[in-house]
Amino acid sequence: MNIQRWGKKIGISEKEYRELLMLFLESGSADIALLRKALESGNAQQVARCAHTLNGAAGNLGLDQIHEKAKRIESAANLNSLGTVSEDLFSLKKLFDEISETLEEGP
């Protein structure tokens, strides 16, 4: 993952993109926690809502893989089928870890 290039893709500097990624990790982790809780209690509506938030923010940052996964969760939850969600949630978590590793590597 090349932060500079991704920032450029949406037209902002590397520094600004880093800041946004940090923000995304922070707020996104909260969303993931909420999503997990909703999943455990079988609240499909809440799952969809959390996934929607993630999907929107990731889309704006050009984080396509997260965007896709979150979108899948959202569509599944909207159809009230939560069967595949935990698998996708797992890969979401991994993608988050990847971002945080890249951020730690520094510029």
Next chain:
Amino acid sequence: VVAVEKNRNARLEEKNAQILKAKKIAEASNRAKSRFLCDMSHEIRTPMNAVIGFTDLLLETELTDLQVEYVRTIQQSGIALLSIINDIVDLSKIESGELDFEAIPFDPELLAYDVCNLVKPKTIDKPVELLCRIDDHLPAMVKGDPLRFRQVLTNLLDNAQKFTDAGEIELSLQLADQKKKGVKLQASIRDTGIGIPFAKQKSIFEPFRQSERNTARKYGGSGLGLSICRKIARMMGGNVWMESSKRKGSTFHFSAWLEKSEKLPDPQLMPVTCVGKRILVVDDNRTNLEILDRILTAAGMVPTTTHRSEKALSILEAALQDATPFQLCMADIRMPHLDGYAVAEQIRSAESRLSKIPLIALSNSPNRDAKRCEKAGFNGFLSKPVRRKKLFQMIDRILQQNNRPGDDTKISPKKIHTQYSVREELKHAIKILLAEDNPVNQRLTEIMLKNAGYKVTVVGDGTEAVDTFIADPENFDLIFMDIQMPEMDGKEATEKIRGKGFTQIPIIAMTAHAMAEDKKLCVDAGMNGYITKPIKRETVFAEIKKYVYRETVA
């Protein structure tokens, strides 16, 4: 006999019913086909965008020359394919009756120049002059669908550019007719290109037709453009037609009925500095001289024009001797014999009473020429075709600077005025209220807007948006409003603001949903427009320009 008659009638009726049924089925299946085409095209568009986007990224990596060439080819083919798909989407939307037309106020003059600027880069490497002529009677605002209007203009101008290797292309926009509630605008796009033989002039408006079999091979395109343009124009109560003769080039006309807009732009007072000033315009293109002459005269200035650059200096000298000196001189950069730089250098090294005259450069390629213009002694810089308002702003600024007390003996040669700097100053004055709850989106939009020079105030939900705006309505020029927010959502917040009598402030929705119903909800709530997420810089700026620029600049 009666029985036979009855029998026949019954049979006829049955036949009729069958035919009617068959017709309905045919129509339904035709609609289904169009919708299928439309859906499929949409599905193809998404991955195509990724292909094009990633070739962009690929081009930024280290590649050999051969690889660059391959990637460029992929990219160009991708763009060509995408534009064909877009055409198909449009055509199938027209056929299935799903093409919606908006009714929003827009400035037709601004739109015409935007289209010129879009097409201009493609003419820069050819000896082609791109001109834009605006009728003095053109309304400052009309109401209709600016995107569709723009689509037709862009298509026609792009065609003209494709088929013209030398000479000029002129877009003129005029008021053709008016009624109580509507205005008919007519745009004419004249080129000096290859022209179209008489026998082919009808068929080019049919879908998938181009004038020659090998046209597509040489010039590209789907052959759908003109047929779409004509259909759109007819849906706007107008038409697209053409005149052409094989050697003289072609003229395409586009007319459309639009509503009169009750929304009027702020009155623009002509800067007093400009009135009565003598201005010399030097350009080898006579059409452009004629256009500039009209614009300047209409604004109360006293222009003199010449297409012979070698005469510029002697004209200035003669005027000085007659005690009617010029106050300003504008010169085209690209001229035969003596180009704009040479004219500027001549003037700057003339006698002292002449050498201080303010000079404005007119150029086709601003990025390429800016540095050299500054060196040659120009004070300002405008890119062609020149917009009236920009021209006045610059003349005003340069004359004022020249008249500043204590500074009247010497023009500061340090800072050259470009359109860009004038525009930048205006941008800083634009204040935006941004209501968005998601911290990532909030910050991203804020960064984009701030980087572009706008002033941004950020709030996290609808209640805050309403309170912040109402506390100081004068402090905002535009509101970006997320639709989904906790507490009070974007629609409710908009209704509150509108309900308190603030009907003028433009409110733009930001939403993840791109469906027509969502759009309708936004409009019903009193919003002026909407952008869909993911947020893209270009869309955000285009939207701001649509609502704010035309009131401050236009």
